[in-house]
Amino acid sequence: MSKRSDARNLSTRHPSRVTRRGQRIGVFVCHCGHNIAGVVDVKRVAEELSRYPGVVYATDYEYMCSDPGQDLIKRAIREHRLSGVVVAACSPSMHETTFRRAAEEAGLNPYLVECANIREHCSWVHNPGLEATEKAVRITRTMVEKVKGNMPLEPVEVSHADKCLVVGGGIAGIQAALDVAEAGYEVILAERSPTIGGHMAQLSETFPTLDCSQCILTPKMVEVERHPNIRLLVNAEVEEISGFIGNYRVRIRKRPAYVDPDLCNLCGECEKVCPVRVPNEFDRGLLERGAIYIPFPQAVPSTYTLDEETCLGIKPLICGKCAEVCEPGAIDFDMSEEVIEEEVGAIILATGYDLYETKALPEYSPEDPDVIDPLQFERLLSATGPTRGEIRRPSDGKVPKTVVFIKCAGSRDPELHKPYCSAICCMYTAKHALLYKHAVPDGRAIVFYIDIRAPGKGYEEFIHRVMEEDRVLYIRGKVAKVFREGDKLIVWGVDTLSGQRVEVEADLVVLAMAVVPPEGVEELARTLRLSCLDENGFLKEAHPKLRPLETLAGGIFIAGAAQGPKDIPQAVTQGSGAAAKAISLLSAPVLTHSPEVAEVDEELCSGCRVCAPLCPYGAITVEEVAQVNELLCEGCGTCVAACPSGALSLRNLDDAQVERMVEAALAELEGAREAVEVKGG
Amino acid sequence: MSSPTSLTETRHSSPVPRRDAKPKLAVYWTGSCGGCDVSFLEVGEAIVEVLSRVEIVFWPALVDAKRSDLEALPPGSIDVALINGVIRTEENAEMAKLLRAKSKYIVAYGACAHLGGVPSLADRWGKEEIFREVFGKGFRPGPPPGANGEAALPDLLDAAVPLEDVVRVDYVVPGCPPPAPLISRFFGALLGGEMPEPPHVFANVKALCEECQRVRHDDRRIERIVRPHEVLPDPETCLLEQGLICMGPVTRGGCNALCPAAGMPCTGCLGPTPEAGDPGTAMLSALASLVRFEDEGEEYFPKEDGVLEALADPLGTFYMYSFGRFRRKR
Structure with missing residues (x-):
């Protein structure tokens, strides 16, 4: 009897996954020209690995990512009936996809392929010599141990809604809405104020060309109003966004305008009789307006609107003078708030500044x-x-x-x-x-x-x-x-x-x-359940250089000054860019996602909720037990580390694999040690 | 409320208790406070029926029998022997081995036999330090002489260890002492002829939180750590969220979350859940995850460290019952 038998031996029905039997691992060591081979003895790495348990084939090649390099891998998979592949080369963020695709073409499940990073983690940060080679061997062995425990997986697939929500009707939002609509997808454009146009409508002329701002903006505003694929909601605020990429459920609260835009003929009689005078937002308080007013003549939708905040009172009706003079009878004090719920696949946040x-x-x-x-x-x-x-x-x-x-x-x-x-x-x-x-x-x-x-x-x-x-x-x-x-x-x-x-x-x-950042953007961020604001309160992009239009929430994009101060050309560029991102999502037949995500053992989970608030992607919900939304999970492992019951694990990176990887990393290197002795002697 | 664990579904037709005959039962205490022997009474009147359906062959707390009586029994003649207490002395170990030889099945009864229990916390210090602390500076290690040179007190082992460190253990009825529902679960299986395949722990696989009625909030976090005497906890909310170190998330359920229901944090007496492994590291990583402030960022790290520093006696908190099982051997 073992002196200190594992607690798990007493009763668990969930033994850690054991290494698949009869492993035939192939190891491919890349020179990366001088990048790796100039520091690490790549032939030696291949030789050491060829003696490692489970490895049946190991070789080196100048550029593994090149076509001949990939062919080498494919041929070896077929000829040696490989059950797993480790490519000792650069970071997996560079070529993991390349090698996984190659393996798939040779009939090997792509999730049985791993990259051992001996470039960024080794050759680039060390001087040439034995130690660097020894480290490369350790790194590669570690990944061999990981591959031994990997299971073949299939990508996660899910259907998606085919509408797009654009929040904010400034120039960035207008551009995004138009581009998505032009591509044939239905767009809901939600604007908080009574008209679209945003700050650009307030401008006189634009730098550096001195175009009249309204002259170049209003055609786009009219196009938005007329576009059959755009549903324009003004006086509307997004109250809640739930769900996940491709499948967001949004709730929009639309305040009543008390004026039927189809009947209003813009005669303006209503405003003349309105006894209320308050500063006009559009003219930044330089002029006054009535409680019933039109922000500016070219407003879209083209209608007067009644501001219930400043009106003397609607419920009960106190004044009613405007309705008395309205010839077409467009004013309706009985209009009430609407709550609009929609399923959308993509969301573009263009909330401006x-x-x-x-x-x-x-x-x-x-x-x-x-x-x-x-x-x-x-x-x-x-x-x-x-x-x-x-x-x-x-x-x-x-x-x-x-x-x-x-x-x-x-x-x-x-x-x-x-x-x-x-x-x-x-x-x-x-x-x-x-x-x-x-x-x-x-x-x-x-x-x-x-x-x-x-x-x-x-x-x-x-x-x-x-x-x-x-x-x-x-x-x-x-x-x-x-x-x-x-x-x-x-x-x-x-x-x-x-x-x-x-x-x-x-x-x-x-x-x-x-x-x-505009007022209200914090609440919007809160409803997204994401830390998506930067230190100054602007919306935060997923990556400042390479993913400037995305948030960390898949399917939610940002455009314009919502992300930080921007001029008109930049805002328009971002509007179009975010639209392209949304279109590429909406046009995919199904959404796929890496299956290398966290999973819950429901037999072990007690629903203690330690995990859920930690997830940076909002992927975990807890009812009786925790559940991971596979599409939202990015496989970061935060929840796995935190789970006190061991109920959470990462697919293809479970505890048993990690333990074996650590052992492989720390195990003695026989050959290398001899070499050190020779060198020392 | 608590359903029998999924584990008890794995049943096998044990030869032990034959329905036609009373199972022969032994109960013994090693390094024990005596609480485990008393705990049987907690099941109430049912104990009368239990005792009427077993044949007690050896139970020092209840019936007069000597070690020689036990030695006289043929091997395997006891059906089930329940051993409570830690293995602290040479004599404890001898008796455990003797019972093992005479019994078909050995049950580690209570936290001490299961995991070392509270007495094993003494092993934070070495055997000699313990002696020095208890008996004073002049004490010389080694077995103390008997009164007339014949009977000698048994020597202490180097460490206080759980039962499984000296004999093979078939079943565990955990707890300090085992709570009534688990005692019933054990006797129910024994007398119903439905003992699960060993090894088996008569407690839930899921953590205590599953049966705890306290509310856990979506955005749970700990901003300060307090000890039970410092606060009157809110009766509805999860104790962890109130800063009390409750071991519930790493501890097997089965007691109906008795302590948290009464406003006391769980101290972990049923032992860690099977996949939690070491309860201290599991709890510490959960705690490190829960301790945070609404705004996150590096500037909060020192503040978060400060919260964790307020944790008094981490060893006694995280390993109150399991130090014997999880301590690193010297």
Whole structure:
């Protein structure tokens, strides 16, 4: 009797999986040119492995990933009837798929193929010599032990819904919705405000080409409204997203507009009689609107809308004047909230941005009516704005003769405000200064800046044009204080190039406020049950370089300023990119996923729920026992390590395999030791 | 509430108790507190029927019989011998071996026989340190002499070990002491002629949480660790979520989660679930996973370490009953 028999011997019906019998493993050692062979004695590795238990064939070759290299593997699988393959080469993230496909072509289940990483984990980080070779042998042996315990697997397959939800109707969301719809898939476009268009609709002209923003945007807005594949939901907020890639269930709450868009003829009589006056969001409070209003003339859907927050009262009805004057009878106070539930295959989050509030910078007198944010200045510049494009300051309607633009207002200030660069301020400020100079040729435009960042196409040239041709004064330095003195705003700054203090008497000050995530994005992130926000609250991409449009949740993509400050071309590019991602998902007949995921032994799981909150992919749910959604699981193993009952295991990487791999890694190397002795002697 | 474990479904027609004859029963204590002998009474009146249906051949706590009586029995003549207590002395080991020789089946009864129990925690120190601590500096190790040089007290073994370290064990009735449902489960199988194939533990394969009525929340986490005397736990919520170290997730069920139901965290007396392995490492990895704050990130690591540092007596917490089984041999 063994002195210390395993507790499992007493009663378990779940003996750890034993190594499959009669193993015939093939080992293929790659030179990777000089990359591996220059450090590791690859012939020696193959030779050592050929003597390892279970290995029936071992060889080396210059480039295993090349066609002849793959053929070598395929031939060996057939000729030696291999039951498993280990390719000692680069990281599995590089060529695992290559070798698995090759094996499959030779009739071997691809999940019986593993890569032993002797490049990134060995040759690239060590000096040439015996130790490096010895380590390569250990790494390869380890993977041989893993393959011995691997089971043949089939990919997980699941069907998917064929609709796409786009959240946010700014330019990124519009572009994404149009592209997905054009590809033939049904799109639900949910926008929180009463119209699509987003911030781009508020802009006057766009840098660096000075196109009229609305002129290039409104055709797309109209296309959205007319597109047979797009279902547009305004006044709508996504309340809940559940499910998983290809099979998301979304709940959208749509506030009533109290106006039938099909009947509204845009006559505007309703707004005229409305007794309510509140600041108009679209004009950033520079104008007022009624409780019933249209955000701007080209709004889509093209209809007046009643804002129940500011209306004197609907339930019970207190005023009702608007309905009395509405000739087509479009106003219906009995409309109620709708809850829309849909199954969608893909979701594109294009939730856009907000501006950091000016009141966060009290040193710049943000309460002064002539200290404004950049979107207010856009409205002043816009032909559809409160001044019909004439630049007049809010306080007294005078044409400002000196305008100071303060850049990095709240950006690039890790101590007090936002640490990041808001990316678009350099360009729109240059544009603002230029458009101001065009409108008020005898006026002075002064820009305070820290650096000028203009890396886009035609951007640097634009800045130059503004500086040289339009004689805008750029002062490198920060502004310490803005305060009112009579009719003027006094701006105290410093010119860091000359080291001089600067004092400017200005008529209008524009603060290039930081771009921040919009309100509500946190709740949206919470409903996704994912840590999908970065440290600044923007949506986090799956990989900053290689997966910029994806989140860690499969099938949920991001586009535009939701991910971080972006200008229009970038937002449009991302909209199209996210659409392409969604289309490729929706067009797949079925979704497949690696079967190398965690699985639950239901006979062992007590439902203690240690695992579920740890899963970074939200793949585990617990009722009586834990259940792993195979499509969501990425096989990271966090739950397996945490499971106190040993009820969770990773397919093809169970505890018994890991134990044998550790033993193989630590076992004595007979041949190598002799060689060391020879060398030492 | 607790169903019989799936394990008891694996039955075999044991030759032991023949329905027509009373099974011959022995009960013996080795290094024991005596609680196990008393525990039989916990099944209530049913014990009367149990005792009427077995023939007690040896039970020092109940009937007068000497070691010589036991030695006189032919090998294999006892059907089932229940041994409670840890194997601490040479005499404990001798008696266990003697019972093994005389019995068809050996049952490790209670946590000490099963896993070493509380007495095995003494082995955090060596035998000599234990003597020095208990008897003072002048003590010389070795068997103490008898009164007239004949009868000598038995020497301590190097370690307090579970029964399975000295004899083959067929069945385990775990617990400190075994709880009534498990005692009933054992006698039910014995007297019903439906003993499962050995080796078998008369407790659940699933962890205690399965039968615990406390609510476990989706976003469970531990932000501070407390000891039972420091708090009045909420009666509804999982004790772990309240910072009490409950060994439930790594411990076999079968007791109807008696302690957590009464507001006391499980201390693990039924032993680890079969796949949990070492209960300390299993619990520690579960704890390390549960200890976290709402916002995660490296800046929280020191704070999380701080939470775990508040864990008083990790050895006694994680291995209260199982140190004898899981300690590393010197």
